[in-house]
Amino acid sequence: MNVNEMYSEIPGLITIQTCPECNNTHIISDYATGNLVCATCGLVLSDNYVLDEQPEWRAFSKEEYNKKSRVGDPLSPLKIDYGLGTTIDKRNQDGYGNLLTPRCAHRINRLRWLHDRNHRSVTRNLSKALAELKRLSSQLGLPMSVRNEAAIIYRKALRKRLIRGRSIDGMVAASLYLVSRSHGLPRTLREIASTSRLDKKEIARCYRVLCNELNLKLPPTDATSMVPRLANDLGLSSSVQCRAIEILKEAERLKLSIGKNPMSLAAAALYISAIEFGERRTQQEVAEVAQTTEVTLRNRYKEIKRELRL
């Protein structure tokens, strides 16, 4: 048995990399020294490369593993206390199940009350906000990364006391709007408003507050980021999408997009490229999924057609 076969029995120790010295493709991670070492010629490729993420203890059965494990779920900004909450048990018992003395029980009651009171206002706000955040984001089909980041933005706003005097729901909606845009998965204010109980104007106001107070500046929404969603709703192929993005880039270059609603631009580009690829959709269909009117779609479509000489 050669050294490669020996180590391949142990998962995590073998890294697929080519040694510049002897062209061996299996490199051994040496946990003892934290180095990355070539199994054939012994060349040390990088010092302190390996971080041992395994626990320092060993377990030989599931029960033993559970007993020794000291960690729980990963931290999540979507949980009120990041999933690291402390509560003082309501039963007045010690660790062995014995009843506390009346004197001790009184002290514990007092501690419990103080602990609870300290957290009450922030907790109450967050529990309402995070529930709304989960509801909105799942209705809007936003991925976990966006939800988590929106929660972080909201917490920042809460810490900066920006929520005071404003509506929780509005701030949640604004955080989602902000993060979905910055992640290139934009939802329009109108879409967010239609799932929220607040109107567009209110959410836009909260959004401006967030941008100003947290010093965030987002570039205007790129029309190309609207293409995949629209194309999906219209059941258009990926080649139509690619062509639409091409058209949009060209329109951008010719400065046709300044001041125009990115959604209608994307809709017009898709309308044109769908016709080019023989996947024609009616203006009404396209306008409907883009939440605009046929007239606007026509105007954008005519401009693009004229300027790009299509």
Place this chain on the structure above:
DNA sequence: AAGACGAAAGTGGTTGA
């Protein structure tokens, strides 16, 4: 008949004085 087109009037948001 459905879809496309375009004119006209109205709406809501932005900008600059």
Place this chain on the structure above:
DNA sequence: TCAACAACTTTCGTCTT
């Protein structure tokens, strides 16, 4: 705060396929 403005919407009659 207000007027001017561009973008957008609504409505509706007409044309094209």
